[in-house]
Amino acid sequence: MTIKYQYANLLQAGSFGLNVLSRDDIEQIHLATLDVLWDIGLQVKSPMARKILGDNGCVIDEKTEIVKIPSNLVEDAIQSTPATYRAHAINPENDYVPGGKKTGFVNFGEAAALMDPVTRKVRAATKKDVDDSVRFIDTLENMIGWERPLTPTDLNEDMASIYNAYSFFSHSSKHGFLGIYTVEHIQAAIKMGAVMAGGEDKLKQSPLFTCSADPVSPLVLSEEATDVLIEACKFGVPIKINGLGMCGGTTCVDLASTLVTHNSEVLGSITLGQLVRKGAPMVYGSSTSMLDLRTSLAAMGAPEMSMISAAVAKLAQFYKMPSWVGGG
Numbered sequence: 001m002t003i004k005y006q007y008a009n010l011l012q013a014g015s016f017g018l019n020v021l022s023r024d025d026i027e028q029i030h031l032a033t034l035d036v037l038w039d040i041g042l043q044v045k046s047p048m049a050r051k052i053l054g055d056n057g058c059v060i061d062e063k064t065e066i067v068k069i070p071s072n073l074v075e076d077a078i079q080s081t082p083a084t085y086r087a088h089a090i091n092p093e094n095d096y097v098p099g100g101k102k103t104g105f106v107n108f109g110e111a112a113a114l115m116d117p118v119t120r121k122v123r124a125a126t127k128k129d130v131d132d133s134v135r136f137i138d139t140l141e142n143m144i145g146w147e148r149p150l151t152p153t154d155l156n157e158d159m160a161s162i163y164n165a166y167s168f169f170s171h172s173s174k175h176g177f178l179g180i181y182t183v184e185h186i187q188a189a190i191k192m193g194a195v196m197a198g199g200e201d202k203l204k205q206s207p208l209f210t211c212s213a214d215p216v217s218p219l220v221l222s223e224e225a226t227d228v229l230i231e232a233c234k235f236g237v238p239i240k241i242n243g244l245g246m247c248g249g250t251t252c253v254d255l256a257s258t259l260v261t262h263n264s265e266v267l268g269s270i271t272l273g274q275l276v277r278k279g280a281p282m283v284y285g286s287s288t289s290m291l292d293l294r295t296s297l298a299a300m301g302a303p304e305m306s307m308i309s310a311a312v313a314k315l316a317q318f319y320k321m322p323s324w325v326g327g328g
Contacts, residue, residue, distance in 0.1 A: 020310045023173060026318045029256070033263040036219070041068035042268045045223040048230060051274055056275050077274035083320040085238050085281035088147060088206040091173035092198060096144040098283070098322035099183055100276070104144035108326060110152045110179055114148055122239075125150040127163060134171040137319075146273045149179035165189040169196050176209035177240065182224055183231050190235060210238040210283065211255070217245035217266035217288075233273045233280040240324050241269040242285035246298055247308075249291030255270040257306060259311055262288050270321075284316040300326065 021029070041059075044050050044067045054060040059068040084099030094323060096104055114125050130152050137146045149163040163181045168176040180186045189209065190200070197203040213229035216222050232239040243262045245251035249300050253257040266284055273280050289298060289305035299305070309325035316323030 020307060021313070021314045025256075027258050027314060029263060029315065030318070032260045033212045033230075033267060034074060035072060036260060036264040037069040037268055037271075038071060039068070039199040040219065040264075041066040042264065043067075043220045043274075044226065046230075047223075048224040049221065049226045052230070052275055053104060053191065060280050069268055071205060072269050073275070076096055077267070077271040078093040078319050078321075079275045080278045081270055081319070081321050082279060086206075087175040087210065087238070088177045088208050089173060090146070090169070090208055094174045098324075101317070105142055106145050106147050106324075107133075107143065107149050109147045110151050111149060112153055114150060116310055124153040125322065126154045127152040127167070127170050129173055129269055130167045134167050138172050138174060138223060143174070145175040145177055148179050152246060161185045162188055163193055163316060165209070178209050178211050179271060180211045180228055183227050186228050186231050186235075186237070190237065204236045207237050207281075210240055212240045212285070213244050213269060213270060214244060215248035217243065217265065218261050218262060221265070221269060226269075229269060229273055230276050233276040233282075236277070236280070238281035238283065239273065240283040240285040241273075242324065243268045244289075246289065246291035246302060248293055249296075251288070255311070256309065258288065259315070262286060262308075262312070263315060282319045282321065283324050284312065286312040287326040288312070288324070290307075 043065050043201055044053065045065060050060050050067060053067050057070055057073060084097050087096045089097060090094050098104060113122050114123055114129060115122050130150050133149050137143050146168055151160045152163055159304050162185055168178065172229045178189060180189055193208050194203045196202040196208060197206060211232050212226065213225040229239055243265045245258055245262050247253055247255060270282050273282050273289045286309060288308050289300050290302045292299040305326060309327065312325050313323045
């Protein structure tokens, strides 16, 4: 018997499959990841994060800032991370539920320059361009949300994520995927979101945005991103762990080893988030790609990026977590 049902008031999207990893491959990557997290560890730059991890049984070397995470904590975190969450939109008709094998599309980010739509010349991005991007993406039916595509260069760079959040809340009817760099900035975004939701209690029940915490390959969790992760999990804002390793540069040149590094960074971050608040909504993300060894530039459109993204999606399905991957 086949059972079909439709979520109420949700954008729908189909999917297609690409099996780049066998079940045995996935299990070997998982076991290698547990070995890395315990025997090598992560360098965790945030004193607050190191205390949380140390209080829960991790081995801490304060001199090197290396944290070794036992396998039981990682396995517990995998089990407590929700398999899905509702990405609430400013207009509830645009809500989206990620997870499983559904595929939704969002724009990529975050560029400091763009090709002018009128002159066709490359120039620096401005606040107006950010506003225009929000309105433009809001009209695209196949986009399930808005991710900050641009960095406005006509204001202090330390204020970029604040302005992106302001522009999103001012012009969008969808869910926002916000790159937020400091605890002060996520607190500001929460205040803006609370105004839109009708109060902080309502925002906690129906978060209007997801933010990011990006590890630094190889095997480093920066202080700013990690403290943002902690603040998001405390409040209940969904958070995407978005690794960006470069095969042949910041990770091993072969793809399988890069997946182990990437997986270690993401699962280490997810373990921290679940220790902060068990059941906190988190997304297994990836922008990992290849380093172009001829030019030493990040090859964000390389075929290897698509291969890694497909593999990451399979890992997220294995862990029963929502995934977010960069397209090649």
